[in-house]
Amino acid sequence: MQFPESWLRAFCNPPLSSEALADTLTMGGFEVEERRPAAPPFTKIVVGEIKEAVQHPNADRLRVCQVDAGQGAILNIVCGAPNARVGIKVPCALVGAELPPGADGKPFKIKLGKLRGVESQGMLCSARELGLSDDHGGLLELTGDAPVGADVRDLLQLDDVLITIKLTPNLAHGLSVYGIARELSALTGAPLQTPAIEPVQPQLDDKLPVRVEAADLCGRFSGRIVRGVNTRAATPAWMVDRLARCGQRSVSPLVDISNYVMFEYGSPSHIFDLDKIHGGLTVRWGRAGEQLKLLNGNTVTVDEQVGVIADEREVESLAGIMGGDATAVSDDTSSIYIEAAFWWPAAIQGRSRRFNFSTDAG
Structure with missing residues (x-):
């Protein structure tokens, strides 16, 4: 997990030097593997x-x-x-x-x-x-x-420090800046700043039917339709910079927002092009022989041990790991479906390795 120290201090800012902060995290079980400046000297x-x-x-x-x-x-x-x-x-x-x-x-x-x-x-x-x-x-x-x-x-806050933490499997809550800030607050007694997140009232009554067939795969599946998006808009520079300091390149506004929320709060999400979904969505285990072309260009074959999200025609996403190419957003996208789900850890663990890749969402 890599992140800028300034982002961490926006949530919890104890009166410690950068080095002392890193030592505190390490002694608390969050081993700081590396500290380096955001930019070389000039x-x-x-x-x-x-x-x-x-x-x-x-x-x-x-x-x-x-x-x-x-x-x-x-x-x-x-x-x-x-x-x-x-x-x-x-x-x-x-x-x-x-x-x-x-x-x-x-x-x-x-x-x-x-x-x-x-x-x-x-x-x-x-x-x-x-x-x-x-x-x-x-x-x-x-x-x-x-x-x-x-x-x-x-x-550009180029004297910021990039911190890389080596996490053990039992510390998955440290896979977000806010999660680490909670630990830092507990370790130092410094107050935790939790921003108020006001619910967004829907302007549409539109809903996409979703059926969860595998309760042992997905504990909660939620989503929202948004229409009239402008996918050609520019991602704000401050967001691009924070993502870059987490080792994530800017892709497009929708993808960047999804990644930003994941790095900040540890909540992965996926954005579908609504107009490319046929009928509704079904959350289920895969079926032997089903294939899916992923966003990374690879085509994978799934089986009954791999969770998927499918529409009425085909598999559209590897559950909790990576979306499919068929419903990917593009510059021509105008309506989207934002999915945020809770996947049971045992249903996600090890699935990426079967296909020889890993993702931050997984």
Whole structure:
């Protein structure tokens, strides 16, 4: 289980240093296997806004950008990123900045220089150049409300610490940030902050019929229909960042929300494209020979020892483990069915290994 310390402290914030907090968890049975910074060291990198971007006179792949970095004067910076355009805010390394060490282990220092005859007064940075991810397809675009000139380390909380806990099988309640916060509160006496979650009143009377045939597989199955969703919306940057610090890449808004709730509260869920479900759903044990193409692209064959969710035509999901490709949400999805169920642990354990993969939900 990997998570950022700042997320844990949002629920329980004892007066302990980062190291002492890790020691407390370890002595409480939650072995902290690793602590590492959210980002490698770098200096003098601030928020810059591109005010102008024109073609370099001597290079097809370069642009000359006028950048407001909050320094009192507009900076002239040559940039080769394909997404360098007017209006976006990006990390700007000022002259004298030090970027994270490269392959040689030495920091990369930014100096005043010329690129193909044009002076460059700094450098606009990608996520990879800051050591935040392997993405080097373009500049790291910051949110529109990022204050020009603000220190990027402070803005993105890059001095946060990522904690990895090695859990034993009897500590499954530690597979969520809130679950670990409960333990930390019990160990230290620091108050546990439990956010109020107000019930969402339904605006629709629509229901999807669900039949649970196997009570030894599923103790409770609940779901809700939501219509008019916009799957092309952007996941908020703060959610993308928290997921990334849990080792989870951003996929799409619906998938990201589902994953976020799982990491925060330990409650896996699954989102179906409602229009791809034929009739209702049946929760049952599999039947010998039934096949299912999963979201990871694999096609598996189930039997009577594997729980499934099926519609009137075919199996649509491996119960509690992974959804199927046939009912997956896409950019064209407009109506969804959100499922949240309690699966008996004995009905889930070991099933993923049969198919040579594991999932966070499982």
